Amino acid sequence: MATVKPSTTTNIGINEKNRAGTAQLLNHLLSDEFVLYTKTRYYHWNVTGPRFHNLHLFFETQYTELAEIIDQVAERVRQLGYFAFGTLEQFKKTTRLNENYGEVPSDDDMIRNLMEDHETIIRQLRTDLEKADENFHDTGTNDFLTSLMEQHEKMAWMLRAHLQ
Numbered sequence: 001m002a003t004v005k006p007s008t009t010t011n012i013g014i015n016e017k018n019r020a021g022t023a024q025l026l027n028h029l030l031s032d033e034f035v036l037y038t039k040t041r042y043y044h045w046n047v048t049g050p051r052f053h054n055l056h057l058f059f060e061t062q063y064t065e066l067a068e069i070i071d072q073v074a075e076r077v078r079q080l081g082y083f084a085f086g087t088l089e090q091f092k093k094t095t096r097l098n099e100n101y102g103e104v105p106s107d108d109d110m111i112r113n114l115m116e117d118h119e120t121i122i123r124q125l126r127t128d129l130e131k132a133d134e135n136f137h138d139t140g141t142n143d144f145l146t147s148l149m150e151q152h153e154k155m156a157w158m159l160r161a162h163l164q
Helices: 016-046 052-079 088-094 107-135 139-163
Strands: none
Touching (some): 016 052, 016 088, 016 107, 052 107
16 A cells, blocks of 8 residues: 655655655554554453453553554654555555454453564564664654554563463
8 A cells, every 4th residue: 555645845864765665664553553552442342350440441551552652653654744544444454463353352362462462563663663774764763663662562561461
């Protein structure tokens, strides 16, 4: 799916080809973040069992943090002079995560699914931050992605702790 460039010129010391490459990888990340946000909300709404209250609040904390990450990723795309994805169709076509459509898993499986999704994003971020720096010469996005990776590592750790 192509990244759409706005009509104005962006002159930030990164050529258009490299900005387009970075914007594309960010839009794919945006899709992953949106799917993870939606799944976390879904689990927040549908968790049951003796740990309901604690997990309901925990999932809310996580989806709130993910909402902020989504906004930051979209704004980074805009800073590069491109438009951020914003439709469910774009997110669905470009995400690397699975939604588990129609399934309401157990509370432990919810936690495990979210942890695995965070770990998938972490692994992808490691690849993307290298591409941003080495292929697209965008140290700003590299730094941004490093920070996001650290946030996802913390969120994955918190999920993992619930399973131990």
